[in-house]
Amino acid sequence: MAVPDQPIGWFNPEKPHKPHNNKRRPPTARQKRAQVSLDDGWTVVTSSSTTATRIPTEGTSAHAHPKLPQEEGLTVQKLQQEYERYTEIFRASECARTVEEVLKRPRREEDVGWGIDTAVCVGLGQLSVEAAVRRRAMWQLVLFLHVVEGLQGLGGGGGERVKISAQEPNFTALDEELLKGLGVEVVAHPRGAEMVTERTFLYAPFLPWYVLLRDVLPGKDPRLYVGIDVHEVQERVELQKGRYRLEEVGDEELEECLQVARKFLEGRQRVRVGEFEGERNALEGLWVYWREVEEG
Numbered sequence: 657m658a659v660p661d662q663p664i665g666w667f668n669p670e671k672p673h674k675p676h677n678n679k680r681r682p683p684t685a686r687q688k689r690a691q692v693s694l695d696d697g698w699t700v701v702t703s704s705s706t707t708a709t710r711i712p713t714e715g716t717s718a719h720a721h722p723k724l725p726q727e728e729g730l731t732v733q734k735l736q737q738e739y740e741r742y743t744e745i746f747r748a749s750e751c752a753r754t755v756e757e758v759l760k761r762p763r764r765e766e767d768v769g770w771g772i773d774t775a776v777c778v779g780l781g782q783l784s785v786e787a788a789v790r791r792r793a794m795w796q797l798v799l800f801l802h803v804v805e806g807l808q809g810l811g812g813g814g815g816e817r818v819k820i821s822a823q824e825p826n827f828t829a830l831d832e833e834l835l836k837g838l839g840v841e842v843v844a845h846p847r848g849a850e851m852v853t854e855r856t857f858l859y860a861p862f863l864p865w866y867v868l869l870r871d872v873l874p875g876k877d878p879r880l881y882v883g884i885d886v887h888e889v890q891e892r893v894e895l896q897k898g899r900y901r902l903e904e905v906g907d908e909e910l911e912e913c914l915q916v917a918r919k920f921l922e923g924r925q926r927v928r929v930g931e932f933e934g935e936r937n938a939l940e941g942l943w944v945y946w947r948e949v950e951e952g
């Protein structure tokens with residue numbers, strides 16, 4: 657996907673807002689959602705009479721529908737070299753120190769480090785696009801695997817082995833090859849979300865807030881999360897409630913999303929990943945969330 661020129665994972669200020677519909681339906685009048693599979697690998701879900709959402713069709717082949725053309729002559733070797741070069745740069749950055757500090761925080765002894773056994777990345781974006789566009793996803797991939805490496809003890813974590821997966825409908829065959837070489841298994845929607853347990857590191861770099869809160873986080877309690885600022889999402893959705901009609905999420909779903917956000921935020925600490933010197937906009941806006949272990 658194209659490099660966004662505005663904060664993503666949030667409302668598009670350019671988007672025309674529809675006037676608010678004050679009449680809220682009683683909970684019993686919940687409408688049945690209709691789903692229509694499109695031939696581009698996405699499904700449209702109508703969540704009310706006036707709103708519809710696109711979600712990846714279940715089981716969609718991740719490489720069947722690249723959204724952007726691949727750079728001509730791009731090879732997996734070239735991507736690997738780029739990944740290695742970026743990793744070296746990232747290791748020396750302040751952002752790397754920030755996440756390493758979080759990983760060093762005391763955990764329960766019986767967990768041996770963080771006790772994390774799965775790392776799931778949702779919404780990385782397409783890697784095998786032209787060089788200027790892929791930098792963003794490439795830096796985000798580097799951050800993801802830096803945290804995983806820390807968790808696996810190579811960077812001072814607890815020594816656990818972590819199963820690493822990634823879900824992104826726009827991955828191409830080349831992306832999958834690169835990721836496979838890095839030990840990351842590509843999974844189709846909704847497998848990624850299904851894999852999230854309380855022993856998971858969930859990474860969702862600028863996944864749209866409504867996908868995070870509606871499709872990934874409900875009923876989940878990942879031990880470590882890096883992604884959009886859930887505090888900000890909650891505050892802004894609360895503010896918008898009753899003022900504008902959101903197109904992405906229907907009235908009832910909006911309240912459900914808020915409940916998911918509130919539950920997620922309960923007792924969690926957070927720190928900003930910070931501005932990354934290597935590429936100003938690639939990581940700015942990402943936050944690390946975790947729960948401290950109880951003392952005593």
Ligand SMILES: C[S@@+](CC[C@H](N)C(=O)[O-])C[C@H]1O[C@@H](n2cnc3c(N)ncnc32)[C@H](O)[C@@H]1O
Binds near residue numbers: 711779792823845
């Ligand atoms: C705003 S873009 C962010 C892409 C990239 N991480 C970045 O920051 O440029 C959101 C990404 O989430 C992906 N996405 C949307 N729904 C998804 C889902 N259910 N599972 C995995 N990825 C999804 C989109 O394909 C898109 O690449």
